Amino acid sequence: MKTVLKRIYVGLIFLFLYAPMFTLIVFSFNQSKSRARWGGFTFKWYIKLFSNEEVLAAFTNTMMLALLSALIATVIGTIAALAINKMKKADKSIIMGVTNIPMLNAEIVTGISLMLLFLYFKVRFGFMTILLSHITFNIPYVILSVMPRIKQLNSSTYEAALDLGANPLYAFYKVVLPDIMPGIISGFLMAFTMSLDDFIITHFTKGPGVDTLSTKIYAQVKKGVNPEMYALSTIIFISVLILLILINLLPQKMGKKKTEK
Amino acid sequence: MKSNRIRLLAGPYLAWAIAFIIIPLVMVFYYGLTDKNGMFTFDNVLAIARPEHIKSLWIALLLALISTIICILLAYPLAMILVNMKGNSDKFIVLIFILPMWMNFLLRTMAWQTLLENDGVINSILKFMHLPTLTLINTPYAIIFGMIYNFLPFMVLPLYNVLKKIDPNVINAARDLGANSVQTFLHITLPLSVPGIISGITMVFVPSLTTFVVSDLLGGSKILLIGNVIEQEFTSNSNWHLGSGLSIVLMIFIVISMIVTAIFDKDGEGNAL
Numbered sequence: 132m133k134t135v136l137k138r139i140y141v142g143l144i145f146l147f148l149y150a151p152m153f154t155l156i157v158f159s160f161n162q163s164k165s166r167a168r169w170g171g172f173t174f175k176w177y178i179k180l181f182s183n184e185e186v187l188a189a190f191t192n193t194m195m196l197a198l199l200s201a202l203i204a205t206v207i208g209t210i211a212a213l214a215i216n217k218m219k220k221a222d223k224s225i226i227m228g229v230t231n232i233p234m235l236n237a238e239i240v241t242g243i244s245l246m247l248l249f250l251y252f253k254v255r256f257g258f259m260t261i262l263l264s265h266i267t268f269n270i271p272y273v274i275l276s277v278m279p280r281i282k283q284l285n286s287s288t289y290e291a292a293l294d295l296g297a298n299p300l301y302a303f304y305k306v307v308l309p310d311i312m313p314g315i316i317s318g319f320l321m322a323f324t325m326s327l328d329d330f331i332i333t334h335f336t337k338g339p340g341v342d343t344l345s346t347k348i349y350a351q352v353k354k355g356v357n358p359e360m361y362a363l364s365t366i367i368f369i370s371v372l373i374l375l376i377l378i379n380l381l382p383q384k385m386g387k388k389k390t391e392k
Numbered sequence: 393m394k395s396n397r398i399r400l401l402a403g404p405y406l407a408w409a410i411a412f413i414i415i416p417l418v419m420v421f422y423y424g425l426t427d428k429n430g431m432f433t434f435d436n437v438l439a440i441a442r443p444e445h446i447k448s449l450w451i452a453l454l455l456a457l458i459s460t461i462i463c464i465l466l467a468y469p470l471a472m473i474l475v476n477m478k479g480n481s482d483k484f485i486v487l488i489f490i491l492p493m494w495m496n497f498l499l500r501t502m503a504w505q506t507l508l509e510n511d512g513v514i515n516s517i518l519k520f521m522h523l524p525t526l527t528l529i530n531t532p533y534a535i536i537f538g539m540i541y542n543f544l545p546f547m548v549l550p551l552y553n554v555l556k557k558i559d560p561n562v563i564n565a566a567r568d569l570g571a572n573s574v575q576t577f578l579h580i581t582l583p584l585s586v587p588g589i590i591s592g593i594t595m596v597f598v599p600s601l602t603t604f605v606v607s608d609l610l611g612g613s614k615i616l617l618i619g620n621v622i623e624q625e626f627t628s629n630s631n632w633h634l635g636s637g638l639s640i641v642l643m644i645f646i647v648i649s650m651i652v653t654a655i656f657d658k659d660g661e662g663n664a665l
Contacts, residue, residue, distance in 0.1 A: 137473050144470050148492050151503035151541065154513055158506065166512050211405030217398045226402070229409050232417070235594075235650055237602035239619055240639050243626055244416030247423055247636065267412040270405065330498055330605065335626065348498040352505070352609060361506075364499040371494045379484055 152368055159361035166356070176362040183359065189347040192258065193327060196343060200265035201322040207266070208273025208322075209315055213307075215274070216281045230275075233268045241268060242335035249336065256338030264336040265326045272325060273318035280314030420643075424636035436637020445621060445638065452617040453645075455532060456600035459539035463547040463596045464589065466540070471551035471588075472581075486552060493545040501538050501609045508534050508610065530612035538606040539596075546595040554588025555581070590656040594649050602642060618642060 159177070163170025180186060215226055233241055245264045254260055284307065292302035330345035337346055344363075351357050427433045439445060474486055492500060507513045508528040515525040528534050558581065566576045600606075604619035611617075618638065625635030 140469060141473055144466065145488070147541070148489065148544070151500070151507055152492070152495065154506055155499070155503050166506055166509065166516070168516075207405050207408060210401050214399050214402035214405075218402070226406070226409075229413055232413050235598075235646070237598055237642065237646055239602045239604065239622060240420065240643060240646070241416075243622070243635060243639055244420045245412065246626065247419040247632060248412070248416040250632070251419055263412065267408070270408065274405075324494065328494070328496060330496075345496060345498055348496065348502070349605070352498065352502045360499070360502060364496075364503070367496055367499065371491065375487055375491055375494070379487055 152364070155361045155364040156368065159358060159365045161358065164356060164358060176358040177366075180359045180362045180366075185342070186344075186347060186359070186363070189342040189344045192341065193343040193345070196258075196262055196265055197323050197326040200262055200269050200326045201319050204266050204269035204273050204322045205315060205319045208270045208318060209277050209311070211270070212274045212277040212281055216278070230271045234271050234275075238329075238331040239335075242332040245332065246335040256336065257341050260336045260338065261333050261341065261343070264332050265329065268329070268332060269322035269325055272321040273315075276318035276321060277311055277314040280311040284310055420636045420639055422636075423632050424638075424640045427633060436633050437640050439634055439637055440641045444616075445618070448616045448621050449618045449641070451532070451615065452601050452619065455535055455539065455617070456597050459536050459543065459600045460547075460593055460597045462536070462540055463544050464592065467544060467547035467551050467592065468589075471548055471555050474548075474552055475555045489548055490545045492541075497542060498605065498609075500542055501606055504534070504538050504541060505529065505609055508537065529610065530614050532611070532615060534610040535607050535615060535617075538610045539600045539603070542606065543596040543599055546599075547592040550588040550591040550595065551585065552588075554585050554591075558584050586656055590653055594653045598646055598649055601645060 158166060160172050160174070161170055162173040162175070215223055218226070242264075245260075245267070248254075249256060249260050289302055289306050292306045293299065297305065328345070329343075330349060333343050333346055334349070337343070342350070348360060348363070351360055424436050425432060425434065427435065440449060470489070474489070477485060505512070509515070510525070510527065510529060512529070514528065518525050528537075562584075563576055563580055566580050567573075571579065602619045604617065604623040607615055607617045607620055608623075618641075622635050622638050622642065625631045625638065629635075
């Protein structure tokens with residue numbers, strides 16, 4: 132009896148989470164533009180979507196931003212984490228406090244603060260301003276996922292490498308880097324998805340004519356019904372689903388913990 | 393000597409943090425506390441007391457509070473069920489409940505628009521069954537639906553993490569000593585999960601309080617939250633001084649919720665990340 136109730140509860144929440152997405156998927160194949168009527172099966176919204184150059188440009192921007200911002204944030208963040216680890220306690224807590232600001236602050240405040248910075252220094256709004264902003268909110272995720280790995284490091288292996296004649300850089304590559312690699316990878320992935328999903332900060336730091344998928348969707352949805360967006364939802368949903376299943380099916384191998392995310 | 397050199401490596405990040413975290417925040421205060429001529433003033437901050445602004449702050453607080461409470465009530469039983477699930481399928485099931493988090497935020501909100509609209513899915517179903525239709529879109533209820541839907545996973549995750557860490561022996565001990573399941577829950581499980589609850593509350597409350605997207609897409613232009621007011625000052629009205637002043641007020645609430653988190657969750661146990 133109890134297990135039945137539990138099953139029903141989990142099922143209801145599952146329905147609440149997935150019914151909206153399922154609806155979008157169904158309507159992406161609906162011939163009629165209306166959301167009340169089924170007008171027959173069609174692929175035309177997908178065809179329209181793929182021939183919509185603005186959407187394709189937004190997709191390219193989104194991918195470029197996610198990749199570049201995650202890469203740069205990973206480099207800066209990893210180096211910073213190595214350095215922060217060696218700091219005195221007081222310095223460390225100050226710098227970690229600052230690092231926490233973009234994560235704890237409301238996105239709208241982070242967005243407008245960066246917008247004001249660019250306005251004040253008369254930077255032209257465009258791809259570059261979005262990239263700088265994305266790197267900024269990505270670095271903390273990298274630092275926080277690399278940090279625990281560095282703390283677990285056994286410093287004597289690094290010293291042993293030095294004693295055995297390795298120069299510091301070589302010892303770092305051979306001894307330290309492999310140990311902290313899982314943290315770096317998960318930091319990169321987190322930064323990548325954060326950038327991919329961001330709307331609010333991009334909204335305030337983008338210039339006219341430059342769009343990411345998020346800002347494009349926002350503009351479209353404000354205009355009204357657009358089944359092309361349903362097609363886009365379906366594609367994104369299926370990709371995320373496949374990606375998560377893959378990650379879940381081939382885990383364990385890559386350093387046990389993916390830093391609990 | 394060596395560690396000195398390593399510490400120097402923090403240089404690039406320090407420069408970045410000062411340029412893109414500290415200075416922008418200073419900018420918010422600079423614009424918020426000056427007028428168009430650059431003269432010092434409190435007017436922009438005090439503008440929160442104007443009826444239309446105080447109303448939007450009040451609605452935002454109310455809707456965020458309601459959404460947060462409903463999220464706790466929905467997520468807690470779910471997290472408990474998920475933790476107690478046996479076998480290695482549990483990881484996958486947890487994944488199913490946080491998967492919507494990876495879906496684009498705007499598309500998730502758009503989905504609710506499709507469901508709630510006057511000629512949307514829910515009303516079509518009601519019509520089909522010859523029931524009276526409902527006005528859902530552009531009401532506070534629609535916004536609450538949107539908030540719960542978007543932020544529920546942020547409540548499930550920290551609760552799940554914290555409940556997972558509770559040693560089952562502690563619970564078994566309580567049961568052996570004669571506590572019934574309600575007593576065990578009230579005296580053992582609930583107190584031990586406080587860090588998760590608090591971290592879930594901040595992760596739902598702050599984005600709900602400050603959102604402008606959910607209210608924009610599901611509340612029409614009829615219901616303005618404080619986030620909408622600030623967004624409009626920056627994008628359509630170009631009154632950055634007023635927008636910054638109102639943001640300072642908003643930050644006060646964020647700082648309060650951060651302090652509460654810090655008090656209850658000293659070891660960062662409830663962190664979802």
